[in-house]
Amino acid sequence: MTADLVIAGLGPAGRALAFRAAAGGLEVTAVDPRPERAWRATYAAWADELPGWLPATAVAARVETPSAWTVREHRIARPYRVLDTAALQRALPLDRVRVVTGRAVDVDRTGVTLADGETVRGRCVVDARGLPPAPGRAQQTAFGLVVDARSAAAALDGQEAWFMDWRRDNGTGRGDAPSFLYAVPVGPGRVLLEETCLVGRPALVLPELEGRLRARLAARGVELSGAEPAEHVRFAVEGARRRRGGPVGFGARGGLMHPATGYAVATALSAADPVVAAVRAGRDPDRVLWTPTARTVAALRARGLAVLLGLGGENAAEFFAAFFELPVDRQRAYLSGRDDPAGVAAAMWSLFGSVPPALRRTILRSMI
Missing domain, CATH: 3.30.9 (D-Amino Acid Oxidase; Chain A, domain 2)
Incomplete structure (x- = not known):
């Protein structure tokens, strides 16, 4: 049987997508070695x-x-x-999802191959196994x-x-x-x-x-x-990389984690419905997840990660003092969402302009 959607991985991202896809009327198969393991x-x-x-x-x-x-x-x-972790897991039931217990050893555009040799095929395949x-x-x-x-x-x-x-x-x-x-x-x-x-x-x-x-x-x-x-x-x-011709990546596996904070769950929860709508319409979910604006935002935040990695112990508190002095809308633009590259750039430029010269030099060295 070929499902509308096959998902490898049932962590928060994969489980949210499976739940919303099934609720949206799709035939969904999910693969995970321990599908009912409790999240901690x-x-x-x-x-x-x-x-x-x-x-x-x-x-x-x-x-x-x-x-x-x-x-x-x-x-x-x-x-x-x-979030209440156990309640979140219960809020994403899999009763309308075909669940296959097994370890995925290969995930490609057409299916998921398990360690026992079985291949689960789908019209759309999503890799949500985390990084x-x-x-x-x-x-x-x-x-x-x-x-x-x-x-x-x-x-x-x-x-x-x-x-x-x-x-x-x-x-x-x-x-x-x-x-x-x-x-x-x-x-x-x-x-x-x-x-x-x-x-x-x-x-x-x-x-x-x-x-x-x-x-x-x-x-x-x-x-x-x-x-x-x-x-x-x-x-x-x-470390997430989108492979041309490969499966759709989702959650941390698909690059939805904020590289400077590690936050990913809320983004995956919010991105589930657009992915479901794309699958229902027969469109490539990657085109929904990775619009030109989303790619630009990701590139800007990758530079932000480089800056954080370049900060010494003496600079971190001063750097974040400048960040938390930004207007809340600029903090929000940098920390949340994937559709406002101008807002992300404005937050970064405002912060750069507000820190002392020595810290500016540190930031510039990090971005080279």
Whole structure:
């Protein structure tokens, strides 16, 4: 049987596409080695990034005014949402999808070949298996602990959440590779406190981040019981390549991850319906996903990633101080969406013009 749509990979991107495609009347087959494995990662997004079809139950916590600390405090006038990972998975049921349990060893334009030799064929084939590990790729890493809200209060300093807190009470000095505290509620009475290396090539290793987090929490008087659940994060933020004549890539595999932040889930959720509409109309989904404006935005953000990789520990806080002083619409243009290259360029130019000359020289060297 040839399905309308075959999807390799049932992480958040692949599962969202499978669910929306089946809801849109397509015959969908999805392939994954463990299709019902529970997701463990914490996902979040700006509220305006989430599609209207996502149920409210998929949101674990609402932060109306997140904060950042660079060289000073910033309030970000843009609501932020932390997703309930288990509820998100339940909100994307596969009851109308033919699910094949198996490991894909080859994915091409016409089908998915499994390790046992079976080939699942489709009119349109999408590769949503995420980015495979590879040496040399820039990565984001983080180590976090889920702490009860009462204990976490000392780390939050009265804020709803820290989107980024670059203060150096994590035991580091100016010459050390930078990391920041990400502190967000993840449900009633629970807060994720996570030490994060935004991007690195190589990125900071998890034991180093764990040590920094524990030093930071001790400095702020956060008492730990030793029973707090831990979160380990390591994923590539670059490396997706669109192959001419190959399958449609989706999610991180398709280049939908923001290279400077690592955010991808909200983009995949929002991009699912345009892909479904293209398949229904018999059009190439790549033409929907990769318009000329989307390609330009991706190229600009790739230059932004180069700048972040070139920042030393002494420059990161100053760089982000300039970013969070930008008007919110320019912050949004850089962080979200794929259809506003003028807005992305304006944000980058405004930031460049507002930083001190020494930091401008660092930025220019990074982009050469």
